[in-house]
Amino acid sequence: xxxxxxxxxxxxxxxxxxxxxxxxxxxxxxxxxxxxxxxxxxxxxxxxxxxxxxxxxxxxxxxxxxxxxxxxxxxxxxxxxxxxxxxxxxxxxxxxxxxxxxxxxxxxxxxxxxxxxxxxxxxxxxxxxxxxxxxxxxxxxxxxxxxxxxxxxxxxxxxxxxxxxxxxxxxxxxxxxxxxxxxxxxxxxxxxxxxxxxxxxxxxxxxxxxxxxxxxxxxxxxxxxxxxxxxxxxxxxxxxxxxxxxxxxxxxxxxxxxxxxxxxxxxxxxxxxxxxxxxxxxxxxxxxxxxxxxxxxxxxxxxxxxxxxxxxxxxxxxxxxxxxxxxxxxxxxxxxxxxxxxxxxxxxxxxxxxxxxxxxxxxxxxxxxxxxxxxxxxxxxxxxxxxxxxxxxxxxxxxxxxxxxxxxxxxxxxxxxxxxxxxxxxxxxxxxxxxxxxxxxxxxxxxxxxxxxxxxxxxxxxxxxxxxxxxxxxxxxxxxxxxxxxxxxxxxxxxxxxxxxxxxxxxxxxxxxxxxxxxxxxxxxxxxxxxxxxxxxxxxxxxxxxxxxxxxxxxxxxxxxxxxxxxxxxxxxxxxxxxxxxxxxxxxxxxxxxxxxxxxxxxxxxxxxx
Numbered sequence: 290x291x292x293x294x295x296x297x298x299x300x301x302x303x304x305x306x307x308x309x310x311x312x313x314x315x316x317x318x319x320x321x322x323x324x325x326x327x328x329x330x331x332x333x334x335x336x337x338x339x340x341x342x343x344x345x346x347x348x349x350x351x352x353x354x355x356x357x358x359x360x361x362x363x364x365x366x367x368x369x370x371x372x373x374x375x376x377x378x379x380x381x382x383x384x385x386x387x388x389x390x391x392x393x394x395x396x397x398x399x400x401x402x403x404x405x406x407x408x409x410x411x412x413x414x415x416x417x418x419x420x421x422x423x424x425x426x427x428x429x430x431x432x433x434x435x436x437x438x439x440x441x442x443x444x445x446x447x448x449x450x451x452x453x454x455x456x457x458x459x460x461x462x463x464x465x466x467x468x469x470x471x472x473x474x475x476x477x478x479x480x481x482x483x484x485x486x487x488x489x490x491x492x493x494x495x496x497x498x499x500x501x502x503x504x505x506x507x508x509x510x511x512x513x514x515x516x517x518x519x520x521x522x523x524x525x526x527x528x529x530x531x532x533x534x535x536x537x538x539x540x541x542x543x544x545x546x547x548x549x550x551x552x553x554x555x556x557x558x559x560x561x562x563x564x565x566x567x568x569x570x571x572x573x574x575x576x577x578x579x580x581x582x583x584x585x586x587x588x589x590x591x592x593x594x595x596x597x598x599x600x601x602x603x604x605x606x607x608x609x610x611x612x613x614x615x616x617x618x619x620x621x622x623x624x625x626x627x628x629x630x631x632x633x634x635x636x637x638x639x640x641x642x643x644x645x646x647x648x649x650x651x652x653x654x655x656x657x658x659x660x661x662x663x664x665x666x667x668x669x670x671x672x673x674x675x676x677x678x679x680x681x682x683x684x685x686x687x688x689x690x691x692x693x694x695x696x697x698x699x700x701x702x703x704x705x706x707x708x709x710x711x712x713x714x715x716x717x718x719x720x721x722x723x724x725x726x727x728x729x730x731x732x733x734x735x736x737x738x739x740x741x742x743x744x745x746x747x748x749x750x751x752x753x754x755x756x757x758x759x760x761x762x763x764x765x766x767x768x769x770x771x772x773x774x775x776x777x778x779x780x781x782x783x784x785x786x787x788x789x790x791x792x793x794x795x796x797x798x799x800x801x802x803x804x805x806x807x808x809x810x811x812x813x814x815x816x817x818x819x820x821x822x823x824x825x826x827x828x829x830x831x832x833x834x835x836x837x838x839x840x841x842x843x844x845x846x847x848x849x850x851x852x853x854x855x856x857x858x859x860x861x862x863x864x865x866x867x868x869x870x871x872x873x874x875x876x877x878x879x880x881x882x883x884x885x886x887x888x889x890x891x892x893x894x895x896x897x898x899x
Contacts, residue, residue, distance in 0.1 A: 328436035329370040329397050330515040331427045332358070335443040335474075337377035340414035342444075346500045350444050350474060351414045357505035358442075361512055362405045369516055372397035372430055373408055376423035377416040387416050388449035391423040393430055419449035420487070421456040428460050428467065438515035439469045441487065442508070446480040454483060458490035461645050465547060469493045470511045474504055492577040492645060494711055506819050510709045517691040519575045519713070521545045521648045528555025532591065532634045540568070540655035547646040548574070548582055554638040559588070559653060561631055565623035567656045569801065570635055571752025573613040573693060574649030575713070576603035583641035588616040588627075589634050596620055596627035602641075611713060611747060611808055612649075615754030617800065619791050623658035650693070652752040654801060659789050659836030665723075667788040667798050670758030674783050676729050678703055680825040687824075689714025693753060693806050703825040705733070708811040716807045718826050720799070723833035725786050726826070729763075730809050731779030733821040739813035742773040742820065744780035746810075751803035757782040789836045802835070 340351040365371055376391040394408040395401055420443060431437040447453050457469050469491025473484045488495035496507040523543035526536040535556040538544055561568060576582060587598040596618045603612035618627040684702030696715035706714060720726050728746050732738055746769050748757045761783050762768050769782035787799040809824055
């Protein structure tokens with residue numbers, strides 16, 4: 290009897306703790322990764338005869354490249370995999386084989402900084418400019434796994450076949466994990482056009498420099514980007530033409546696919562876990578340096594009833610290269626078919642396909658349908674707002690991430706960061722229900738303004754959708770995207786307060802609490818040195834308006850009359866952890882009462898026996 294009571298008590302305690310344990314372990318899994326952790330970089334250096342020509346600052350172009358590269362190589366972490374290839378270093382122009390004159394001087398490896406510096410110092414300008422052939426060889430040097438980058442440094446136009454622009458397009462088309470960044474060193478207009486095309490087709494960045502200091506800055510930043518590129522992270526999926534064979538997407542998991550170069554529609558099946566819930570689907574990516582794309586996105590039920598639709602576009606040029614969008618199944622009530630369907634069909638159709646495949650991320654978030662009547666109504670962003678914080682970089686220097694996935698989490702404050710032309714940096718900041726994110730980015734007032742500088746700001750919500758209020762300017766008229774003509778010139782943007790909106794497709798509002806991503810873009814004339822920006826991020830407003838579950842979700846095809854039993858969705862809304870805890874406590878009490886009765890009876894029998 291004693292053993293049975295002990296087992297009953299232990300079992301009751303286990304049941305009592307079951308609810309808490311289940312609640313702790315119920316968080317959804319999230320695809321993750323370290324961008325560039327398995328990456329590799331091969332530097333492809335021009336050693337053609339023109340590299341012997343002098344620079345404006347004195348000394349040869351080759352001497353400037355050797356000095357800059359030596360400093361940069363010394364700063365690359367020893368664990369990064371780096372190699373060095375040259376072209377035009379061993380055969381005179383016009384000699385047979387001069388158009389295949391390219392050698393891998395240092396194979397790609399870790400802990401090879403001494404070999405890299407020694408090889409760079411030994412290069413002498415000599416022959417032709419076979420850029421296309423060198424790119425083909427560099428792609429083979431890198432292997433076929435992991436994130437890989439080619440960093441091309443050249444001072445002139447290719448004078449050998451194959452065409453390097455065509456080669457870059459072919460390499461990038463066949464390998465989504467390869468990028469080609471290019472530095473044009475003191476180039477003329479024709480060479481600049483060709484080298485920009487190489488970067489465009491190679492999904493990389495092009496930087497134009499004219500003297501040694503700028504070359505060193507460009508090498509530092511692009512070699513760093515090789516291991517921290519704009520990287521999409523998630524579980525790989527491929528959208529299909531028909532919904533029946535479409536891959537399944539689940540809330541809490543991040544996915545990766547690509548916008549193809551055709552206008553064929555891609556479909557995905559978004560699986561709902563709770564009937565009557567709100568489902569948000571976010572899409573985000575970055576267009577390469579050149580080109581444009583437009584994607585028509587829609588969310589519907591399997592029977593074809595529309596739930597939401599949006600158009601996602603990225604325009605030519607880095608100024609608008611980050612593209613994002615959100616679709617939400619939040620159509621008025623939890624009884625709507627868009628809320629009761631067990632799955633939703635996501636359709637993406639590139640009406641303006643990009644010149645090369647462009648990778649993007651898909652994030653899925655699911656929320657219980659809230660008690661809308663108890664919530665404050667959504668409001669637009671404040672017009673003519675003012676920054677409360679002082680943009681003085683008092684929080685210190687910070688380096689932003691290269692993508693949404695490696696963006697550092699920062700506290701509200703004012704920071705400084707150095708940015709190259711055509712660069713985006715990303716930061717994360719937490720905003721709760723009822724709060725607003727405000728951002729100001731301005732040129733350092735104590736430094737000269739770069740020529741023809743401009744800035745752009747975006748704020749992305751937790752699923753990656755741009756929620757910046759484009760029409761809400763600061764009190765002095767500062768906008769989210771504009772030129773920066775003088776020291777201290779700024780761009781600024783704000784979001785609406787984070788509030789629930791049953792019709793999110795009508796107005797771009799912040800619908801979700803959580804980590805928001807601030808994207809800061811900067812541009813200037815080719816050849817401009819890095820500029821110092823003061824980036825001020827603030828989160829204002831009291832935490833309020835957190836949506837509680839309405840308790841009214843209804844499963845599809847299972848409408849219930851008043852007084853009938855609850856369906857599966859109602860069961861899902863029941864506070865099972867609390868009930869399980871109370872049930873367990875009840876079992877413990879029953880066991881203790883039973884034990885007390887048994888002891889009393891036993892004592893009574895002993896007295897009777899005496």
